[in-house]
Amino acid sequence: MNITLEQAEKMLVAAREKSTELGVKMNIAIVDAGANLVAFAKMDDAWLGSIDIAQKKAKTARYFDMPTGAIGELSQPGGALFNIEHSNGGLITFPGGLPIKDNDGTVIGAIGVSGSTVENDHAVAEFALTAI
Amino acid sequence: MNITLEQAEKMLVAAREKSTELGVKMNIAIVDAGANLVAFAKMDDAWLGSIDIAQKKAKTARYFDMPTGAIGELSQPGGALFNIEHSNGGLITFPGGLPIKDNDGTVIGAIGVSGSTVENDHAVAEFALTAI
Amino acid sequence: MNITLEQAEKMLVAAREKSTELGVKMNIAIVDAGANLVAFAKMDDAWLGSIDIAQKKAKTARYFDMPTGAIGELSQPGGALFNIEHSNGGLITFPGGLPIKDNDGTVIGAIGVSGSTVENDHAVAEFALTAI
Amino acid sequence: MNITLEQAEKMLVAAREKSTELGVKMNIAIVDAGANLVAFAKMDDAWLGSIDIAQKKAKTARYFDMPTGAIGELSQPGGALFNIEHSNGGLITFPGGLPIKDNDGTVIGAIGVSGSTVENDHAVAEFALTAI
Numbered sequence: 001m002n003i004t005l006e007q008a009e010k011m012l013v014a015a016r017e018k019s020t021e022l023g024v025k026m027n028i029a030i031v032d033a034g035a036n037l038v039a040f041a042k043m044d045d046a047w048l049g050s051i052d053i054a055q056k057k058a059k060t061a062r063y064f065d066m067p068t069g070a071i072g073e074l075s076q077p078g079g080a081l082f083n084i085e086h087s088n089g090g091l092i093t094f095p096g097g098l099p100i101k102d103n104d105g106t107v108i109g110a111i112g113v114s115g116s117t118v119e120n121d122h123a124v125a126e127f128a129l130t131a132i
Numbered sequence: 133m134n135i136t137l138e139q140a141e142k143m144l145v146a147a148r149e150k151s152t153e154l155g156v157k158m159n160i161a162i163v164d165a166g167a168n169l170v171a172f173a174k175m176d177d178a179w180l181g182s183i184d185i186a187q188k189k190a191k192t193a194r195y196f197d198m199p200t201g202a203i204g205e206l207s208q209p210g211g212a213l214f215n216i217e218h219s220n221g222g223l224i225t226f227p228g229g230l231p232i233k234d235n236d237g238t239v240i241g242a243i244g245v246s247g248s249t250v251e252n253d254h255a256v257a258e259f260a261l262t263a264i
Numbered sequence: 265m266n267i268t269l270e271q272a273e274k275m276l277v278a279a280r281e282k283s284t285e286l287g288v289k290m291n292i293a294i295v296d297a298g299a300n301l302v303a304f305a306k307m308d309d310a311w312l313g314s315i316d317i318a319q320k321k322a323k324t325a326r327y328f329d330m331p332t333g334a335i336g337e338l339s340q341p342g343g344a345l346f347n348i349e350h351s352n353g354g355l356i357t358f359p360g361g362l363p364i365k366d367n368d369g370t371v372i373g374a375i376g377v378s379g380s381t382v383e384n385d386h387a388v389a390e391f392a393l394t395a396i
Numbered sequence: 397m398n399i400t401l402e403q404a405e406k407m408l409v410a411a412r413e414k415s416t417e418l419g420v421k422m423n424i425a426i427v428d429a430g431a432n433l434v435a436f437a438k439m440d441d442a443w444l445g446s447i448d449i450a451q452k453k454a455k456t457a458r459y460f461d462m463p464t465g466a467i468g469e470l471s472q473p474g475g476a477l478f479n480i481e482h483s484n485g486g487l488i489t490f491p492g493g494l495p496i497k498d499n500d501g502t503v504i505g506a507i508g509v510s511g512s513t514v515e516n517d518h519a520v521a522e523f524a525l526t527a528i
């Protein structure tokens with residue numbers, strides 16, 4: 001099963017609502033089960049550098065089916081996955097990327113959010129998951 | 133002047149209406165005046181390979197402020213711009229990419245469409261321009 | 265609003281004056297609001313490796329609208345943005361890159377300087393900002 | 397021997413004078429004997445896609461110490477150097493790139509110009525050579 005564009009766009013809407021509530025400007029990317037881009041939105045005046053980071057967070061979350069922040073804990077100096085960021089054309093392993101699951105727990109895609117603190121990025125991604 | 137997310141999403145909606153009318157599945161990308169991604173949508177079951185092509189068409193159209201197909205006519209073997217596609221990390225120079233202008237004629241971004249014949253890709257891009 | 269070539273070249277002149285005063289050889293890059301290169305100068309005998317670093321510093325400063333060194337403080341091991349450098353085709357997050365703002369505080373571009381210590385790189389970038 | 401920044405900037409000035417005379421907006425790049433960027437200028441409103449092309453033309457001209465257009469004649473389908481553009485991270489082999497020689501005929505760098513027709517690009521590059 002794959003996330004549909006309709007589902008992805010519901011998530012984009014929710015992500016933007018949450019961003020507006022927090023007073024932040026986000027880039028939001030959603031990839032499918034194959035880690036391919038399905039939908040993307042750059043809020044006006046969001047950081048240019050976050051266009052790529054939002055997409056890399058979404059891909060990273062789907063590549064390993066876990067929150068990006070969980071990978072980041074393992075990729076620190078001395079950690080089991082030190083510098084895993086060098087793989088796959090560049091990973092982003094700090095918070096803001098989350099897998100998207102259907103009701104059976106199957107991963108159908110992932111979302112990546114970038115544009116503020118990692119706490120805000122994560123909060124927006126998490127809120128967007130409630131939209132579907 | 134830069135295209136807004138609101139304008140970009142109106143164009144995505146129009147592009148999908150036209151695609152549905154034509155019975156095709158498209159990837160649609162919109163970039164701003166700096167050639168940075170603003171909005172993207174992959175219709176369900178659209179070609180995976182067109183995710184990148186749609187984005188490259190949009191960038192190519194903004195890079196040179198002309199329809200991608202116009203560049204493709206000049207980049208043929210023996211043409212003035214043969215193999216220009218090797219620049220800028222890869223250009224796509226067949227139809228489906230168009231600059232987006234405001235009422236004063238200033239280029240504020242570009243759209244790239246990929247997923248069907250180049251005729252259909254171009255028709256969808258052209259229709260989307262009427263949305264703003 | 266975008267930085268003009270005239271403004272960018274005034275900044276290049278100022279950056280070189282400051283570099284000469286400090287007795288250092290710099291590479292200086294200036295990008296516009298879209299993070300695209302506008303002007304560049306490599307002082308004679310400046311480090312070859314700094315040609316790319318100066319450009320990446322300028323882009324990084326515009327990508328996040330802050331001094332590159334501020335990002336570097338967050339991208340350390342254990343920091344919130346650890347290994348952010350893997351995004352956007354490579355960031356440089358130590359000092360020497362600064363956003364360029366107009367009188368209204370709008371970011372119109374960024375400057376990146378590389379060729380000496382990060383303190384000198386930063387000092388030259390900062391001095392160049394006074395030229396416009 | 398290597399081109400100096402002073403020489404490179406004289407060439408930039410000349411290139412822009414010629415561009416203004418022709419009524420065109422150019423990107424102009426100058427590399428040294430090591431094919432490394434020395435100076436660059438993007439005239440206001442010049443094509444964004446030509447930032448990279450101007451640099452690739454300059455590098456291509458120095459890589460083979462001949463005008464880019466001469467390589468383009470050999471890189472056509474069936475030609476001796478068919479698709480040489482795939483090397484060196486991307487070459488540009490249509491006119492607008494020229495080697496820069498000192499009085500002894502030694503190549504000390506190269507210039508690349510992009511932003512108009514290849515005839516204009518070449519004319520501006522050729523005029524710039526007269527400045528040193």
